[in-house]
Amino acid sequence: MALLMGGLTSPPDSGSLPLAVSAMSHTFLFDIGNVIIAFDFGIAARRLAPHIEIPADEALEEVTQLSVPLEVGEISTDEFIELASDRIGFKGSPDFFRNSIADIFELNVPIVHFIEEQKKSGATLHLLSNTNEIHVPFFEANYPVFDLFEGRVYSHETKLMKPDPAIFEHTIAKLKLEPEKTIYIDDKLENCEAGKEAGLISIQYDLDDHESFLAEVTKYL
Incomplete structure (x- = not known):
């Protein structure tokens, strides 16, 4: 401490x-x-894993990188979901992606x-x-x-x-x-x-x- x-x-x-x-x-x-x-972004990666085209650990890295411009307000939530979905090969609904990212606490x-x-x-x-x-x-x-x-x-x-x-x-x-x-x-x-x-x-x-x-x-x- x-x-x-x-x-x-x-x-x-x-x-x-x-x-x-x-x-x-x-x-x-x-x-x-x-x-x-x-919080643990790994929860989101594991939740998304069945619906993406890359390994969960790689998806976690991509999502974590994109979270920085999201947190500083450089990109909107919709832009974040679109960019992240494209990078990890996610084909599900935006709502499922958003909920997966939200519930990690x-x-x-x-x-x-x-x-x-x-x-x-x-x-x-x-x-x-x-x-x-x-x-x-x-x-x-x-x-x-x-x-x-x-x-x-x-x-x-x-x-x-x-x-x-x-x-x-x-x-x-x-x-x-x-x-x-x-x-x-x-x-x-x-x-x-x-x-x-x-x-x-x-x-x-x-x-x-x-x-x-x-x-x-x-x-x-």
Whole structure:
């Protein structure tokens, strides 16, 4: 578990906690993938395998490559499906392809419990995610935890992706964040480092080690 804070290399002692995490002022900025929900594009590849002309592992690589321009808003969902279908030799319906790509998630129950507890305590919760217009409607409709969040910044809407500093600048402005009072949680080190550079309290999350996350974050609650 890694902890990164703007201007700090290690957590302050309990007698000098920053205003960022003082009582009744908690603000959280959560990543989604492999934090709130685990994801696996391999699920989609295996689901599509009987309907494509290339091996599933090759299809996975093609779909993963095309997901980048989709997530930064350079191509539409229809264009993504058309391009991906052509590359992997998929002959089925666009709806089947879309549904196969959408349903690749599993809820991370421990972090959901943490989110629910923070919401009950009066915390402000926001989202910042590299995602796309296939996944957003699916996870927002299927996982009620997303109803607990007030603000959200999605890469395909902003046409910016983490770890680009510009998406952090945009997020801070749009959500009216005070960076030094905002705890940012992401699974990728490069995103946490970018968050730190933007002044956020940044904690790297390991999907397989929730207890270490709790040990770190509770130092700031």
